[in-house]
Amino acid sequence: MGGKNYPKAIIPKQYYKGTIVFEEIESTKNNYVVIRRSLKDSANTFDSLGYLRQDSLVDHEKDIFGLSMNLLSDKYRAEYVKFRTKDAANSRWNEGERVKINDYLNFIEILSNPYPIFSKLNEIANKNIPITKNLNKQERNKILGKLKISNEEIKNYKFKGSTTITHSPIRLNYWHVEFNIFKDKNIYDNELIRYSKSKWQKDIAKYALRDLLIVHALPHLPQSYTRKIPPRLYKMNLIEFIFSVLTKIIKREIDFSSIA
Numbered sequence: 328m329g330g331k332n333y334p335k336a337i338i339p340k341q342y343y344k345g346t347i348v349f350e351e352i353e354s355t356k357n358n359y360v361v362i363r364r365s366l367k368d369s370a371n372t373f374d375s376l377g378y379l380r381q382d383s384l385v386d387h388e389k390d391i392f393g394l395s396m397n398l399l400s401d402k403y404r405a406e407y408v409k410f411r412t413k414d415a416a417n418s419r420w421n422e423g424e425r426v427k428i429n430d431y432l433n434f435i436e437i438l439s440n441p442y443p444i445f446s447k448l449n450e451i452a453n454k455n456i457p458i459t460k461n462l463n464k465q466e467r468n469k470i471l472g473k474l475k476i477s478n479e480e481i482k483n484y485k486f487k488g489s490t491t492i493t494h495s496p497i498r499l500n501y502w503h504v505e506f507n508i509f510k511d512k513n514i515y516d517n518e519l520i521r522y523s524k525s526k527w528q529k530d531i532a533k534y535a536l537r538d539l540l541i542v543h544a545l546p547h548l549p550q551s552y553t554r555k556i557p558p559r560l561y562k563m564n565l566i567e568f569i570f571s572v573l574t575k576i577i578k579r580e581i582d583f584s585s586i587a
Contacts, residue, residue: 379544435499
């Protein structure tokens, strides 16, 4: 157990927003960095050419869908990868919830020698990935209606997914994020790809690994990166906080002792 030394700064606060809108973070044009802990030791994480070994990032290709990462900030520091949480501590945190670390002491482990993997946000997010798949009738009709094109034109349409980093705060880590891939945004409205063993999904996973996650992985922090996350992106203002509390009261979800 490592609860005594666990960094309180990364635990969600009641006045934090339920999710950070990453489009706003990306629009700042700053050099944000995400970090993940290697599955291997330092000697087996990067190869002799400096490229990340695939098995140090994921056990299986399908694991890249929803791949767990952390957003580095003035709150979440690189050395915090030594803290591994599990079970209840990894449950989704919802806006307004009060987290008491004493409730999760049995779900924290301190690793002796974790090896970090760094990636620049702008090198792995908002990147297009080609999609090659056979369309069923339902998909074909959806595309015809959405794009207003003919059956003949569908044959030449180049389908593409797009990578994204989505905020997924957990009980003991507000700065937890996930690497995900959207379906073609020209056709689907922000719909994430969920792995289901299809060949086209396996091809996407291979592409994302080979051309993005492995190529752009770094063994050390880049010389220049942005540490400060603007508070407006994750802290509610007074009006937002009052509205959040009132909403929970109306839904009878509020723990009055937590705001006493």
